[in-house]
Amino acid sequence: DSGVTQTPKHLITATGQRVTLRCSPRSGDLSVYWYQQSLDQGLQFLIHYYNGEERAKGNILERFSAQQFPDLHSELNLSSLELGDSALYFCASSPTRLAGYNEQFFGPGTRLTVL
C-alpha cells in the first residue's frame, strides 16, 4: 500500500459526458502527478501540482483539467469524453516540488471506460 488513494476504482460513462477523478496523496507529500495509461499510448504524464500550484504540464488535452486543493487532494476533470479517453488514470505523489529527483508513490488507479 503506497498511501495514495484514488476514487473511484472503476468508472463507466458515455461519450460526451464529464467525470471527476479524485486523488489523495500520501501524508506529508505536497506534489501530485496525474498519468494516463492506455494500451496504444503507454504511460503518459498529464500534469504536476505542487502545494496547490501547477508545476508542469505534459500531454494533457484541453478537455482535461486538474486542480489541487488546500488539503492537498487533487481532482482530474475529464470533459466531452471520447472513446479514446478510455484508459487507466494514475495519481502519484512525492514530498517535494522536484519531479526529477523524488521517487513517486502511485495510487491503484481509476479505470475509465467510455462507451
Next chain:
Amino acid sequence: AQSVTQPDIHITVSEGASLELRCNYSYGATPYLFWYVQSPGQGLQLLLKYFSGDTLVQGIKGFEAEFKRSQSSFNLRKPSVHWSDAAEYFCAVGLITGNQFYFGTGTSLTVIP
C-alpha cells in the same frame, strides 16, 4: 531528441533463470534513474533508484541495476526469476532542470514454469 528507450517490449524467461531488462536514455546530463514494476491491475511500485555514487544499486525483491555512463544505460537484473516477478517493468528518468520525469514504454515479463 530526449528519450527513454526500453528496446524489449516483451520478454519470456523460465523460472529460476537470470533476467536482464534494458534501458537506455538520451539526455544531455546524467539524469536520476529509476525502475518501477507494475503487477497486473496494480499501480507502479519503485524497485530501485540511482542518483550518484556506486553505479551498482540494489533494490527490493532481489533486483539490482547498473548505471553505465558510457553507454547511457541503466539495465535491470535479477539472478533468479520467480513466477511472482511476472509484471510490467518501467524505466524512468528524472531531470532536475525543467522539473521533468519521463517513463519508458515498458517491458512485459512473462515467467514460465
